[in-house]
């Protein structure tokens with residue numbers, strides 16, 4: 001596969017990452033995942049804006065964000081994916097540095113990797129909905145940064161897979177935050193509720209798109225704290241992410257949501273979302 005590494009397009013097996021890279025040693029870096037639908041990177045500007053936000057928050061000096069669109073477009077072409085549904089993965093770390101120390105040198109040169117790979121939409125799960133579990137959110141307090149430090153996500157997702165669940169929804173001491181790889185929304189009386197943006201959740205691009213879509217369709221939305229003990233009151237629940245799109249939830253820890261099938265408002269939003277790309 002052709003990837004882009006630092007300043008050039010190369011075969012993936014030609015990439016050499018330093019053993020002293022701070023991404024490797026400290027998870028000192030950020031990433032993005034962007035959907036490619038045939039001929040179009042979905043919400044690319046919003047993803048690049050979030051990438052810039054992460055770079056600023058971590059004081060990583062990487063000045064080539066403006067060239068990313070051209071690089072991704074070229075990657076799609078070089079890997080013959082123009083007519084496919086794919087994802088683009090971008091990672092920027094602070095770069096290599098010696099001697100090993102937690103604090104960083106301003107001279108470290110960031111490491112940049114981008115690649116694209118085919119990833120079809122899973123229409124089966126979109127149509128039938130998915131089962132999820134609930135766990136305590138044990139992450140740090142800067143979940144608004146899309147950092148590559150993902151161990152809590154990895155371990156929660158592994159438990160989900162072992163239990164045949166699609167996703168884990170997290171709560172912090174009884175207040176819902178988000179899913180391992182998704183934002184989450186709840187529906188009651190035709191109003192869409194979702195936790196507000198703060199340092200405890202990722203500002204999801206799909207979440208932002210869905211809220212905008214709701215406004216354009218005249219669907220009422222409310223960004224407010226949602227308590228764990230409120231979950232039983234909602235008729236519909238859905239997940240939102242770049243890879244999962246708008247994914248209906250049909251049960252949480254074996255408690256059925258609504259009628260146990262994707263709800264009408266969720267299906268309506270799915271249809272309208274499909275039209276956007």
Ligand SMILES: Cc1ncc(COP(=O)(O)O)c(C=O)c1O
Pocket residue numbers: 033178179180181182183202203204205206207240241242243
């Ligand atoms: C923790 C977390 N929340 C939410 C999302 C959804 O974000 P987006 O819609 O930008 O893909 C992701 C995506 O990877 C995520 O990792």
